[in-house]
Each structure stands twice: as C-alpha cells, then as structure tokens.
Amino acid sequence: MSNLLVFGDPSTGLLGHKTNIGLVPPSVPPEVDHLSVLSVASNQLTTLVLTTQGELISLPTNQKVKIKEKVISIACGHFHFLALSESGDVYSWSDHQQYGSKNGQLGHNDVLPRSKPTRIQFFDELEPIKICCSFASSFVITKGLELYGFGSGGSYILGNGKSCNVLEPENISDDIQQLWTSPFCHHGFLQKTGGHYQGFGSETYGQLGFGNKVFGTMVPKSIDFKQNSILDFALTWDGTTVLTTKNEIYTAGKAHLNGTLNDKFYFGKVKELKNTKIIAISSGSLYTVLMDANNGFWFYGDPKIRQLIQINSTKVIMKLKWDNYNKNCKNGINSKSNTITTTNTTTNTNTNVDNNNLIENDFKNKNFINTKIKKLISCFHYGTFIIYEAHEVIQDLVTHLKDGKCCDCEISDIPMIKMLIEARTKNSFSNVKDALEKNCSVKEIMCFKHWLYSGTVENIDLWEKPKKFLKIVHLGDNILDDLKLLWENRHENSDFIVYNGKNGQPVPVHKFILYARSGQFREYFNFLDKKMENSSIDFSEKNFNVLEQIFHFLYTGEINIKLIKKKFRTQLIDAPEFYRFSPDKNWNKLMSKKYYDYLHNK
Numbered sequence: 362m363s364n365l366l367v368f369g370d371p372s373t374g375l376l377g378h379k380t381n382i383g384l385v386p387p388s389v390p391p392e393v394d395h396l397s398v399l400s401v402a403s404n405q406l407t408t409l410v411l412t413t414q415g416e417l418i419s420l421p422t423n424q425k426v427k428i429k430e431k432v433i434s435i436a437c438g439h440f441h442f443l444a445l446s447e448s449g450d451v452y453s454w455s456d457h458q459q460y461g462s463k464n465g466q467l468g469h470n471d472v473l474p475r476s477k478p479t480r481i482q483f484f485d486e487l488e489p490i491k492i493c494c495s496f497a498s499s500f501v502i503t504k505g506l507e508l509y510g511f512g513s514g515g516s517y518i519l520g521n522g523k524s525c526n527v528l529e530p531e532n533i534s535d536d537i538q539q540l541w542t543s544p545f546c547h548h549g550f551l552q553k554t555g556g557h558y559q560g561f562g563s564e565t566y567g568q569l570g571f572g573n574k575v576f577g578t579m580v581p582k583s584i585d586f587k588q589n590s591i592l593d594f595a596l597t598w599d600g601t602t603v604l605t606t607k608n609e610i611y612t613a614g615k616a617h618l619n620g621t622l623n624d625k626f627y628f629g630k631v632k633e634l635k636n637t638k639i640i641a642i643s644s645g646s647l648y649t650v651l652m653d654a655n656n657g658f659w660f661y662g663d664p665k666i667r668q669l670i671q672i673n674s675t676k677v678i679m680k681l682k683w684d685n686y687n688k689n690c691k692n693g694i695n696s697k698s699n700t701i702t703t704t705n706t707t708t709n710t711n712t713n714v715d716n717n718n719l720i721e722n723d724f725k726n727k728n729f730i731n732t733k734i735k736k737l738i739s740c741f742h743y744g745t746f747i748i749y750e751a752h753e754v755i756q757d758l759v760t761h762l763k764d765g766k767c768c769d770c771e772i773s774d775i776p777m778i779k780m781l782i783e784a785r786t787k788n789s790f791s792n793v794k795d796a797l798e799k800n801c802s803v804k805e806i807m808c809f810k811h812w813l814y815s816g817t818v819e820n821i822d823l824w825e826k827p828k829k830f831l832k833i834v835h836l837g838d839n840i841l842d843d844l845k846l847l848w849e850n851r852h853e854n855s856d857f858i859v860y861n862g863k864n865g866q867p868v869p870v871h872k873f874i875l876y877a878r879s880g881q882f883r884e885y886f887n888f889l890d891k892k893m894e895n896s897s898i899d900f901s902e903k904n905f906n907v908l909e910q911i912f913h914f915l916y917t918g919e920i921n922i923k924l925i926k927k928k929f930r931t932q933l934i935d936a937p938e939f940y941r942f943s944p945d946k947n948w949n950k951l952m953s954k955k956y957y958d959y960l961h962n963k
C-alpha cells in the first residue's frame with residue numbers, strides 16, 4: 362500500500378498506470394504501489410516520484426534516477442528537473458534534448474543538455490533550502506532567504522526586470538519566505554518574510570490580478586491579499602487560483618471557470634463554493650482540481666478537458682463523478698482487490714450549482730480515513746496525484762519496527778508476525794520464513810518486514826530479492842483489515858494477556874502492537890522485561906469493556922462505544938494520557954463536546 366493515489370487520464374503512462382482504456386478513478390498507481398512517497402513532479406514528458414527514503418523513480422519508464430545523495434525535494438519545468446539533496450546540493454537535468462536546456466534553466470552557465478542529474482556548483486556555499494520551476498526557468502531559495510533565478514526571462518518570469526535568458530543563477534530578491542509557480546506557466550507569486558504577497562511575470566490574461574492586460578510585470582509587485590492569509594496558489598498557463606486560510610477560493614485570469622475564454626483581471630471569490638470547505642488545490646496546464654473536507658473533488662478547466670471527463674454542463678464549477686471512470690481499474694473503485702470504497706454523504710452546496718452533477722460518490726480509502734492530505738499535484742495532461750499521511754496505526758508500527766525490543770532482525774515465530782505473513786501473503790509462515798532466511802540478508806528481511814507492516818518498500822534495492830518470492834504469493838487487500846483480523850483472532854494467536862476487572866477477565870493481545878502504540882506498555886516492556894518473557898499484566902482497576910475497546914482502538918484506529926456501559930464511558934477520556942498514545946481524528950471526535958451527552962446518557 363502506497364500513500365499515493367491518482368486519478369485522471371492514464372494513456373500517457375505518467376500516472377503510473379499501464380492502461381489506456383478509460384479514465385482512472387482515485388486509485389493506487391500500480392507502478393509505484395509499493396513505495397512510500399514524499400513528493401511528485403510531473404511535466405509534459407515525465408513524472409518524477411520522490412520516495413520518503415530520498416530515492417527517485419521516473420515514469421513512464423519506471424527507472425530509478427540515480428543521485429548519490431538522499432534527495433529531500435524535487436521540482437520540474439516543462440522539460441527540466443531540479444532536485445535538492447539533504448546536504449544542500451542542487452542537481453539539474455532535462456528530459457528533452459533540444460528544449461530542456463536551451464534557455465539556461467539548468468544553471469550551469471551554458472545551454473548544453475544534461476540527461477543525468479548534475480550538481481549546480483554555483484550553490485555549493487549558499488545552503489539552498491527550497492527549489493521551484495516555471496515553464497523554462499528555475500528558482501532557488503537559500504537559508505539566508507535569498508531568491509536566485511536562472512533560465513528563460515520571457516514575460517519577465519524571473520522577476521529581475523529583464524526579459525532575456527539568464528544562464529547562471531542571479532540574485533533576484535531577498536527576505537523570501539515562499540515561492541509559487543508551475544511547469545505550465547510564465548508567472549509566479551512569492552511571500553516576503555513579513556507575510557505580504559507579490560506577483561510577477563506574465564499578465565497577458567490578467568492572471569496576476571492587478572487589473573491589467575499587459576505583457577508582464579517586470580519585478581514583484583504586491584497583490585491585494587492580507588498578510589499570512591493564503592494557504593496555497595495553483596497556477597495554470599493563463600490563470601491563478603488562490604486558497605485562503607479561511608478555505609475560500611479566489612481566481613484571476615482565464616482560470617477556465619466555466620470553460621469559456623473570458624479574462625478576469627482582478628482576484629474574485631468563487632461564490633459557488635461559499636458553503637464548501639476546500640482544503641487543497643492543484644492545477645495542470647489548463648485545468649484546476651480542488652478537494653473539500655469530505656474527500657470530494659471539484660473541477661474547472663478547458664473545454665477539451667471537460668469533454669474528456671464527460672462534463673457537458675456549462676456550470677461554473679463541477680463536482681467530479683467517478684461513475685464515468687473506469688470501474689475495472691486495479692486498486693480502484695469496485696475492483697475485486699479494491700482499497701477504495703464509495704460512500705454517500707451530504708454536503709452543503711450552493712443552489713446555483715447543477716445538483717445533477719453533485720452525486721456524492723466521494724471515495725474512501727480504508728488506509729486514507731483519519732489521515733492528513735499533504736499535497737495535490739496535477740499533471741500537464743489531465744491527472745492529479747494525492748499524497749497523504751499513512752494511518753496512525755501503520756505509522757506507529759513502522760516507527761518501532763527497527764527498535765529491536767519486540768522483534769529480532771530475523772523473521773521470528775512471534776504469533777503476530779506469523780499471522781501477518783499469512784494474511785499479507787496468503788502463504789504459510791514456514792514457507793515464507795524458509796525462503797527469506799535461505800536467500801536474503803538481514804537487511805533484505807528487514808525490508809520485507811517493513812512492507813509487512815506498512816505495505817510500502819523502504820529501500821528499492823533491498824526489495825529485489827524479497828520481491829522474487831512475492832511473485833508466487835498473493836498480497837493482502839488491506840493492512841488495516843489484516844490488523845482487524847489479528848484483533849478478532851487474538852484468542853488463538855496472542856502472546857500477551859492483560860487481566861482486568863474484579864474477576865480478572867483476560868484480554869489477549871500482541872506485544873508488538875502494545876509496544877508500538879502505547880508509551881505506557883513500551884515503558885513496561887523496556888523496564889521490567891527487555892526480553893519480553895513476561896506473558897501478562899494486571900490492570901484490574903479498569904472496566905473490562907473499556908480496556909477491550911482501548912486495545913481495539915490501538916489495533917484498528919476504531920472504537921465501538923456502544924459496547925461500554927454508560928457509567929464507564931468517561932474512563933475513555935483519560936485513556937490517551939494514561940496509556941500514552943496519540944489520539945487521532947476519530948478519537949478526538951468521539952471525545953469532543955458534541956458527543957458529551959452521548960457519552961453520559963445514551
């Protein structure tokens with residue numbers, strides 16, 4: 362299971378799907394379904410995937426891009442890429458022999474093409490911290506908050522008052538906190554350290570919101586937004602979308618709000634979304650995608666793209682419906698091995714929006730629930746990547762996987778691991794154990810165990826041998842489902858018992874779950890029994906059903922309050938502090954004031 366979903370047109374191969382039949386609904390891209398993803402950069406020819414381990418994968422070739430250092434950030438222009446390493450080195454390369462370097466956007470003081478990542482020596486002593494690209498230009502922000510630009514100066518996109526190309530990085534401005542631009546445009550926005558915002562570059566369609574229709578704004582100029590009031594910008598070729606801290610949407614330029622070509626020279630609020638809380642935005646070349654707090658996706662864009670996704674209405678902004686997408690997509694909606702299901706919810710919408718286009722088919726990925734959206738990233742062609750944080754249960758398991766106090770570096774006979782191997786591989790524990798121990802190193806086995814707990818691969822190189830054995834087995838459908846199954850079968854395969862209540866009722870559990878999810882039990886195991894030989898502990902002062910539901914939450918992230926008598930429900934309120942675990946969205950919602958009466962009276 363990856364922490365990456367994608368939807369759109371897969372025909373180019375840039376979305377990680379090898380199918381060209383129909384549109385892909387929100388689903389895990391098969392080409393990277395084993396990777397934990399930190400970021401994605403996608404231009405007209407290539408999608409670059411950055412893993413949490415600092416490795417780069419190029420799509421559609423699915424080849425590894427080799428940089429000796431760990432990469433922490435990537436950016437792309439129309440035909441070129443930048444990468445920032447953990448040590449502060451900036452690398453550049455292009456995926457087009459003719460146009461990827463002709464404007465000097467690679468920053469090497471020449472226009473020579475470079476197909477492999479090459480370090481930009483100019484920044485060796487400047488400590489870069491952020492990178493960004495526009496169509497054929499590149500930008501770097503240093504630790505001293507200095508902004509450097511190089512490449513094409515067309516439409517004044519470099520913001521240096523010139524329209525000529527710059528072959529070597531040039532200092533453009535100081536005290537820069539943030540910069541926004543995109544591979545599809547010649548304009549951009551920046552935030553100064555005081556929180557004020559400025560726009561620069563092309564203004565042919567009014568996309569900077571200054572009220573002008575001119576060739577470009579030569580140097581950064583203040584835009585009409587209060588300081589620190591903007592969460593994000595999304596830039597198309599000829600338009601701009603702004604997401605404010607109040608979750609409101611403003612647009613300027615064409616933006617293609619209703620598929621027309623009417624220019625909009627000032628930023629104006631999109632009234633059709635006034636009752637919808639937007640939490641993330643992203644733009645491709647001529648379209649914009651927005652995500653609301655209920656996992657609903659909205660679209661506005663060019664008529665050709667509207668036709669592609671079968672939107673025939675001329676309404677301003679449309680809610681995406683997945684029923685006209687490819688329902689047979691692997692890992693997608695309605696597939697046999699799906700990780701995504703549909704739900705029916707109710708969202709307040711403006712009465713001016715066509716309700717026929719507001720069918721609530723919002724996807725719900727089982728590992729996506731209770732998580733935080735980190736980023737939406739749209740492609741040149743129609744397609745959007747969704748990067749999100751893994752479920753807290755999975756995060757805790759992976760965090761403590763290498764601790765060494767609960768499991769050895771070898772695949773052991775710990776009942777939990779045995780059960781997970783059989784659930785995740787549909788094969789016997791002994792067969793998998795023998796195959797790995799005979800053919801894989803300790804590090805490769807640890808890589809396998811990382812996949813076992815998270816569904817993602819920590820190190821691509823170490824994954825090659827374990828993957829050979831996985832070809833003859835079947836992957837589990839869903840990690841959280843496996844953990845629920847582990848909980849349901851705990852009476853058969855537990856390795857630890859918590860006694861509870863006046864009669865000493867037993868709650869069978871697994872040591873590693875308690876160790877990974879609870880600071881209280883982690884301290885107990887470390888202090889009293891580092892070898893984990895103790896098989897029980899007594900928590901007799903707690904109500905049995907309360908304790909059982911707390912453990913159920915530690916396994917699955919879910920809790921059923923109806924199984925607890927109302928006089929004992931208030932014990933849940935102190936549980937996170939007592940057991941020292943981080944309450945997630947579900948727990949906080951359950952304990953909120955809204956549910957106070959429910960806890961006491963229902």
